[in-house]
Every structure is written in C-alpha cells, then in structure tokens.
Amino acid sequence: MDRARPRIPVLPLAWLLLGLAGHAGAQAPAATQAPDPWQALREVRARLAASGPRSAQFEQIYIPVGFSTGEKETGRLALSLPDCLRWDYNPPYPKSFLVCGNLAHYWSEEDKAGKRQRIASKNEPGLDLLLLGIEELKSRYRASAAEAELGQIQIRLEPLREIPECRYAVLTLDARAGVLSGLEYQDREGNLTRFLISRYGPLAGTDLFSPPSKIVWEEVAP
Secondary structure (H helix, E strand, O other), X not given: OOOOOOOOXXXXXXXXXXXXXXXXXXXXXXOOOOOOHHHHHHHHHHHHOOOOOEEEEEEEEEEOOOOOOOEEEEEEEEEEOOOEEEEEEOOOOOOEXXXXXXXXXXXXXXXXXXXXXXXXXXXXXXXXXXXXOHHHHHOOEEEEEEEOHHHEEEEEXXXXXXXXXXXXXXXXXXXOOOEEEEEEEEOOOOOEEEEEEEEEEEOOXXXXXXXXXXXXXXXXOO
16 A cells, blocks of 8 residues: 555545445355356345444555565454445554545554545445446446356456546455455556455444544545
C-alpha cells in the first residue's frame, strides 16, 4: 500500500466488503461449474441481510511495478453488515482502516493521529457494486468468472473507464469452504496488491466499528 498517498485507500476495503459479505459461510458453488459473475453479485446482495459480524486473518503483499516480490504485512479483518469493514495491521507498522457508510477513517494508535474522509459511496469502485442496479453496473464494469486450482472460483472485474486506483480486481472463492480466500488488484501504474484471507470466525459485538475517541482527526477532502 502506498503510504505516501494522502487519500484514504477506500478501494481495498470496498473489494473485501463485497467478497466477504457475499461468500463467508455461504454454500459453495459446484467446483465443475463457474458461476455467472453478475448472478454471483446478485447473490452477494441477497445474503447481506442474513450475515452477522465476523472476523478473519489476512496477509497482504504489495508488489511495486517492475518487481517480482514485495512487502508483506499481516493483520485482522472485522466485518459488520451491511456496510462496515475494518482492518488492523500488526506491528512493526500498526495502522487501522475503517469504512462505515459514507465515512472512511485511517489512524495509528501509536501516533494518536488519523484522517477522516467523507466518500460518495455510489461512486467508489467496489462500493458501487453493492449499491447500484445490475444494468448500471454493466455500464461500468466488465465481469467474467473461471475455475482455478484446488476447486477455487475466480471472479474478475475490470472498470470500463480508466480510474487510477484499479485496472482490474480478482476475487478468489474457496468452492469447498464457501469463503473468500483471496483478493488481487492492480492499479493503473501496474502496482499489484494481494490479500490472502483465512481463519474466519464469529465476531462478538460491534465496538470495533466506531472510530477511537482519543485520536486527533484530520479532515481529508473527497
């Protein structure tokens, strides 16, 4: 993740929200039949109301353009439907991100400082997949689905108009467990970000989805 970018990075939160909300704990699709990507999106929305708070562990790898390997970080995800997602990075570079509705937060507990930004959810790549009609989404994205190794299903989404944050995104579903196991997206500069997600479990309470009160917040322009 580009630490120098001043804007709060909503995009990975949005993609993870879409994938985790739709498939964690859901019935797995048949390994021999790749789903229709738009039907899969419909199913994501249909399951939102029935899902409860949950957590998972993640490993993130950021590979800058021109490199074959990159920086690795780990942490925990927390999800509360329909529109809250938080992820916390472990030391040595602890930091936290939270998106709930039209507000995004980024902060460091060590620095006691953070950034807060109001977002237009329907125009944010990833979040729009949850909020707009399917026909309108088809005018924004090209979608495809294919089988992958070890019984996994991959859904690839490509914006039809150029945006700096994303050239494409791929959601990888574990067909046997019925969960999102991976996320990959590439920005327009060619930098690649990968998430590996595992160890799903229930999450008690929703305290994690309120930004901490002892942080000094800086307002970031949309």
